[in-house]
Amino acid sequence: MLDGVLSLILQKSCPLCDRSTSTYLCASCRKRLDRDQFSDPTQFWKQRIFAWGNYTDTLKRTIAALKYERHPELGRLLGEELGRSWLKARLHPGKLTVIPIPMHLEKQQQRGYNQAELISRAFCQITGDAHQPKGLQRIRATEALFGLSPQAREQTLTQAFAIGKGATQNRPVLLIDDIYTTGATARAAIQVLHRHQIRVLGIAVVAKPSFEPRS
Ligand SMILES: [Zn+2]
Structure with missing residues (x-):
């Protein structure tokens, strides 16, 4: 009863x-x-991308609910899933510093959370890696990327990030984001870390389109 x-x-x-x-x-x-889960999440690892699933159907819908319909608990679900498949893949034996791709502060305040950070937090609870949610900072809004050439877009993005707190040179970094599309954001974040002699193992994302998008 x-x-x-x-x-x-x-x-x-x-x-x-x-x-x-x-x-x-x-x-x-x-x-x-x-x-929507990939049978092999390491299929893009040559490009240093670890992807849990295909950005389509229900996974796409879940990410939209997480981002636009105020369902932060879905970040936890997706982060746990990503963490479990990362552990299973055994791509790196040692401990990592895990840094989510930051959102611009204003946008984050509107949404109330950074979905990448929710994912990376749950990821670390599964894997035991060191979570550094402030490892990178977004210093410029990049709303105006639309309509720029790929080169100009890349340039603008590189200036959008700065090193934050918690990333160290003696442990490699794994970046985390919800979606991987053109890779421009990830490349910009990696450049900033490299500039500070911090090694980047790769990026783990919940979703990636299985085809190569034209950037
Ligand atoms: Zn349902």
């Missing part, structure tokens, strides 16, 4: 379809999410 009452209280609605659930997603959405 008490169990029944408790489970009723703990029931909430699935952020993707409104069906009731006691976990992050209802069973049917969860099943669909798993379909």
